[in-house]
Amino acid sequence: xxxxxxxxxxxxxxxxxxxxxxxxxxxxxxxxxxxxxxxxxxxxxxxxxxxxxxxxxxxxxxxxxxxxxxxxxxxxxxxxxxxxxxxxxxxxxxxxxxxxxxxxxxxxxxxxxxxxxxxxxxxxxxxxxxxxxxxxxxxxxxxxxxxxxxxxxxxxxxxxxxxxxxxxxxxxx
Ligand code: PRP
Numbered sequence: 315x316x317x318x319x320x321x322x323x324x325x326x327x328x329x330x331x332x333x334x335x336x337x338x339x340x341x342x343x344x345x346x347x348x349x350x351x352x353x354x355x356x357x358x359x360x361x362x363x364x365x366x367x368x369x370x371x372x373x374x375x376x377x378x379x380x381x382x383x384x385x386x387x388x389x390x391x392x393x394x395x396x397x398x399x400x401x402x403x404x405x406x407x408x409x410x411x412x413x414x415x416x417x418x419x420x421x422x423x424x425x426x427x428x429x430x431x432x433x434x435x436x437x438x439x440x441x442x443x444x445x446x447x448x449x450x451x452x453x454x455x456x457x458x459x460x461x462x463x464x465x466x467x468x469x470x471x472x473x474x475x476x477x478x479x480x481x482x483x484x485x486x487x
Contacts, residue, residue, distance in 0.1 A: 336367030
């Protein structure tokens, strides 16, 4: 049976917020080349939209980690599935996430990536659920702070479905 999804953040609101983030980052990195690192798979939609709106050159690479078990609760174990293709040493790195939840994924990634000596390192997340945090870590820039609801769309899935929704939705209970 298909789930009923209601809109939490509309396509228009998401687009406008991403444009603001892109403007802020473009100003901050004026005259530099920014290296986006996307965490597969959820961050892909946000990363592309943000990159399209940037006015400084953007290069891209991807990583894949597994942080969840099969359900909707975190297993607490973060495992590296796919590493970056290129070195980040001396580069202006921005790690792109779709959502921050417990903070375990980000804390793991920040640790391993900072050891690789980027020139600068920043974390941008489209969504943040601070209520769920178990590790003390904060993004540098956030699109929207949201309540503790199970969200889908704009890269976020429910059993791999709904990533392609152009808005952030919640599945009706
Ligand atoms: C999500 C999200 C983050 C992580 C956040 O990825 O993209 O990487 O969970 O959760 P945390 O703060 O509790 O660590 P997920 O493992 O669902 O993979 P996906 O992006 O492929 O859907």
